[in-house]
Amino acid sequence: MTEGITKSMLEKFCEAAEKQLKIIHINAQSLTYKCHAEEFMYLFDGSKHDIISVSETFYNTPQDVVQLAGYNVFVSNRTSHEGGGVAVYVRSSLKCKIISQSVSPQHREQRPDYIILEIKLQNTKILFACVYRPPKAGHLNFFHDDLFELCTEYENLFVTGDVNAHFDSNKPCDVLDSKAVYHLLETCNLERVPFGPTYHIGDINSSLDMIATNCFEKITDFMQIPVSGLSAHDLLYAAFMFSVPKYKKLSVTCRNFSKFNEDTVKQDIIEAPWENMFYSVHIDEKVSIFNEILTGIYDKHAPFKTFVIKNQPKPWVTQEIVSLIKQRDTAYHRYRRTKMQNDSVIYKSLRNTVNRVRRDAKIKYAHSVFNNARSSKDLWQSLKSLNVTEDIPVPYLECVNNLGLMIDSSLNWEKSATVTYKKSIAALHGLRRHKNMLPTEVRKRLVESLILPIIDYGCTVTFGMVVKCSDMLQRIQNACARFVFSLPRDCHISKYLIKLNWLSVKQRRNFYSVCLLKKILYYKCPTYLFEKFTFVATICERARRDDKPQLRLQQHLTDKERGAFWIAAVVLWNQLPASVLNCKSIDSFKNQAHKYITQHQLSY
Template sequence: MGDFAEIVDSNNFDIVGVTETWFNDDVNSADVSLPGFKLIRNDRVGRGGGVCVFVREHYKIKVIDMDFESESPVECLWIQLSIRKLSIVIGVVYRPPNRRKRKSKFSSFVNDVDLMLNYVCPMADCVFCIGDVNVNLLNSSNPLSECFSSYGFDQIIQEPTRVTLTSSTLLDPIFVKCPANFMGVSGVKNMCHISDHRLAFCECYVPGSKRVQKFITYRDFDDFDCEAFLSDLRSERWHSFTREPNINKKVQIFNDILLSVYDRYAPVRRRRISKPRATWLTERLRGLMRKRDRAFATFRRSGSADDWNEYKRMRNGTLAEIRRSKKSYLLAASSDGNEAVWKALKSLNVAKVNARAIPDCLKDAESISDFFSAFNGVAGDDACTDKISYYNSNSNRTEPSFHFKIASLEQIRTIMTGIRTKAVGDDDVTLDMLVHAFPVIESYVQHLVNSCIVAGVFPVQWKCAIGIPLPKTVEPTSCSDLRIISILPLLSKVLEKVLSDQISEYVNDFNLLPSYQSGFRRNHTLLLSPFLNMGVTSALRQVEGKREVSNDRVNNRERGYERDSAHSFKSLAEKPSGPGEELTSRAERCASTTEGVKLIISAISEELYGPIGLGRLVDPLVKEEAKQSASTLADSSGPVDG
């Protein structure tokens, strides 16, 4: 033990897992203990094997009972400890090698691991699984790695842990499930004087301060009286709102009236969140858990075999009921779509959560605001003036000029019905609040929207957004690695939708957009655009003249992409407005290779928009040859500058 103790001491390890201890009843724990460490053992019944864990004395630990009917001769030991209120579970697993007398199926071992992970994952913030699995994991495509990956684990050891003259294998993995910013250095160390296996290790940075308590603010609708609420809302002094000429003050009065009534019937509460609510945990399950705990307490007092068997019966029955409840929960979520399924999996702690943390150096709100304000997408006042002048001087339209119209009450109702977001803007008005109050406030919302349209003013309050920075990379280092989610007040979306619908209606009624424009248009995609009818024939002529495509040159790597490309061109030609059967066969031949597809795309771009390609079409100040090309194509569909 001297050499082993020296390795532990020199590396300052806090927790050490050991496999193949060969401990038995004749070995006293005091004889094999390390100074300053607790020893937890799980010996094999018989010769060899066994696992154990050494944990520093100042940690409070709890041994997790893993008494289940194993399909393989797996040996394991799982412990749970809390470090500054962070719950950590560590497991040491040993799978004996295949022998004539003890031949075990690898699939059975994977099934046993799946049972363990299903049990321990929901009970901890971080889970580590270490040990010797006697399977080479250098190839990550194997059933064991896939099993751990399905629970959100990462295997962090990337070097061989057993090296011989004829082989290099990774037999001693470390599977980790915890936030990325908790993990430090990991790797292997040589200890050939003790074992022919190399020592796998990792560092975990536990936050130095106490866990920050989480609080949520919400409106309490438990005792909400809807009829009394609507009655009080009707009796408010709405005339002060309707008579106010200033739009910004009008919005403020509306919010004040609505929030003041809600404060009386659904007051704001602040509550501390200790842990996520387990939706699958029913009252029946809670009762079974209490009975199981009482049975265990009875066994601890008596120590009798009958009480132990009763506890095991209660424990196994409760575990089976928990699994059935989780399964039913997932099946119910599956009927609501993929989003609900993934949300349910994450709530069960079996799906990997991409928690990308923002470093402290990027948490300054002013710096983020200054950075994104510098890229507002406007090239400058001169550029805007030039574009407006261009459109005014090239306008040959005969349709009437556009003016915004007041919105009907039916339009307001339709728009409100279509809002799905649960986000709360800077005005603290939620969608549920608007829905409950809408029978009373619908006419006032219409009045507010129409007042904005008549005055030509977008309220200042509705321009204020809550910006939430989200990292675009795993380790963001600058503001360019962030993207901002802007949450605007819900009523601002109503006004935006009213204006957007009127603009779209005007543009569509007078056919102001070129027929070949597909971007930013509803029910228009590149595959349905008429520009293909104009350019595909000419493009194929160019491609066929440059080369003859041979199917013999299609390699295996390109087969999938080329098959999809040929199918897309075939679908285009088969449409009623497409070029016909002859073009179908020609497109299939030319699109049978990646190079053929690239030539087709290049030829279409050059045929329709000149040598500058597709990307410059949207700018009205493009080169003269682009305007000539576009005007030629638009003769049958209206002016391009519209």
């Protein structure tokens, strides 16, 4: 038994059986867990194993599937409920197709999950199957029937998986409800590779996983290795004497601009024989000459070069993390050997440390990448480098919920206003039931605490809201004022809003917008917003007589742009007097701005 498992060990196995068929099986106990997915990718991403079969993937949707560089993945997911599922990762240089697979049950029925593939090697085709049979589950006949029909069509057959059969020689199969599994192996002429117990938890060691084949004489090597960071099941490895296509490294051919000198290129363009193009009569010939000259210049200064794409290690996996992984695996092996409680505590502590450090390192790396993205192009390149957008379709939605703010495709904020209206009315109805018990001052405080924050939420980005939605929100505020003073529905409300010192819904939005802008300019963050605002005084050398710190209004062409915060907030800011804008603190600015807006309505 080795001291843990590392990626270098897997690479050594590949080198020892470089020209042979290398098969791996592991019960991952859910690859939807981030720590399991990270460990799985760390071990196998860009490796040279030919086939990696995985049981209990817990995949439910295509977005859940973990992608490995250099592999094509074939899955059979259980969509009726959580758990189960199988996946087979086949090296991209091998041709492969799905022959049969399980159908997810409609209800929470325990059925085996399986997938059967035809894989073309260098000189032959093999039938490869991966199966997961839940504990004490029947219906193995579905897999048995599909596999048995195909046995006669293929000379070489491989079955991997977790069948929960307890392959222990001292336990009768009828007691352990494993007759169907043994019957499957017998009828398909399959022989299991003689691994030891493959599942270990506490003092329990059981033989649940298998690699079985009908060409046992071609096996050259096999072993099982604990994967402490991934599963309580051992990783099963076997190599077979089959010729496989040579591993081809991915390459790309493109122009090499590393020695491109712009001045030299310009000089060559000036000295190029352009007169040949003018002497020609036919337009096709002119285009041909033009392309020939331009291509010749590019071939000289930026020739084509073939680059081999190397599978670089994940940049956030540092030597510190690799060292911690080795310590964790060593601790797990020690615990497996001694079964001591103290060794178990040490292993679990190291396991949790690895998960935490690796997660934090990945988050830190992602933040550094995104913070350094200065343009949309850089941002999308960063997302692609992290496989965030890999094979994930982005559906078009009419409306999305972002932190409780409903954003519709037309940016008229109808959906958001409707949701706000319903929440506010529900809260107001709850208060009305106790209206007679509450004094006026308490009613005012309850409305200011429970209802007005709902109306104000996200108001600084809703400048494009249509008039009918603004009126709908204003009606809520009017209803709140009537509740505070116990007024009838037909009573005019304007003087009562002034008495409450409440701004109208529109002016509240204006007030919160200039306050937010003041904070951005005061604290100079967030950077992506602060960079959008420029004072006129920094552009024009001549200072204004009133010493008013006005902001430069950016050009905008459409109504949608006019509703953007950095446009609307600047317009409102420039309407405030210098006495308000020159306030030194945030609190004094809020007080002066509220007083000014109460007396002079800001327009936008």
